[in-house]
Amino acid sequence: MPNTLLGLFAKSPIKPLEEHISKVHECCENLVPFFEAVFADDWDKAAHYRANINTLEKEADKLKRNIRLNLPSGLFMPVQRSDLLELLTHQDRIANKAKDISGRVVGRQLYIPKELHELFLPYLKRCLDATAKAREAINELEDLLETGFRGRELDLVTNMIAQLDQIEDDTDTMQIGLRQGLRALESQINPVDVMFLYNMIEKVGELADQALRVGARLELMIFRA
Template sequence: MPINSFISLFGRSPIGPMQQHIAKAHECAANLVPFFEAVMAEDWVKVEQVQQEMARLEREADKLKKSVRLSLPKSLFLPVARTDLLELLSVQDKVANRAKDIAGLMLGRQMAIPQTLHAPMRAYVQRTVDASAQALKAMNELDELLEAGFGGREAALVERLVEELEDIEHDTDVMQIGVRQQLFKLEKDLAPVDVMFLYKIIEWIGDVADRAERVGNRLEQLLAR
């Protein structure tokens, strides 16, 4: 029986709400681009505005996550285990959480970024947001993937999207190393506490991309079952 027929008999599919959730998580992560632009311009009024928007989006993502968890039936007449969907939901939620963490720490400490790090940091942040966007793109295929019974052209498409996501995340790994190396050269001219927190922020930016990649990994696990 087609998936839509199952849904009509046994209730609403959880896939749409899960796609709405990752869209909100990505929207939060995407705000890292204007956030860092404001930080580099030392426009702290703008920094706070973007941070507040990111916090709002993260709260909305949390509400969607809770709604999906509460509405997810104990047994689904779908070729997906309930636990798999819950794990996928948890992974995609962490994208927004880490983005919010970055903004909160940088605003709270009014962290300056050395001028020579502006260009590599800008590229690094953008590539991280690219990873989040790719995870959203892959997740948006989940309903069609279910319709196709996790096979055929749709499965091949999702596999390709996940491979592209892995390539993007690898790019962020390489860029993270480069940014760290440049910061290392500047350490003697910066306050030790500032250096420590800059390294933390560089790590957390990479976490956003890593968590986006895990969304793809979860989709691959669904394909394999």
């Protein structure tokens, strides 16, 4: 007899979810060399990383569709199917945002003032800390299910979700600093570019916001178990 809940059905629905969040995070990681190329005014290299982001987002989309088509709906699902699908949707939106950010920057060949570079990269990397932490939490989901949402594994995942909250708070603070830096430069920049820059800063912050939503959905799943 199987000794875990996941042994009740032939194929775990959790492994594909873990594969998806890993692909999503990989997609987002390309934003670092992408923006480094933008800072260097190397638009050919930026376009290369933009293409990487597009490819990885499409691969994540394919994984998403496969999960939706093959997710079990029978009696022995250890968690609600709707919860897993909602979790998948929140994961997928992270990759969509990375694609949107890179597309807007390349499409306009958006100039990012040198005065913002030292503030921007740490901000971006902190947002990616959030996507990495979301991946880490999702990768614990199968073990969490096997323990019946109890014990050390529950404490571990709950702590990861709390860390996501802290990371998102950090990115909010860093975004304020970036906005203040941009405000001081507004008179030196094309007004339309200023609008695009504010939007781009906000969109990068949404990576962390969306990663936090993944954690919140996982937390809700735990409470329902």
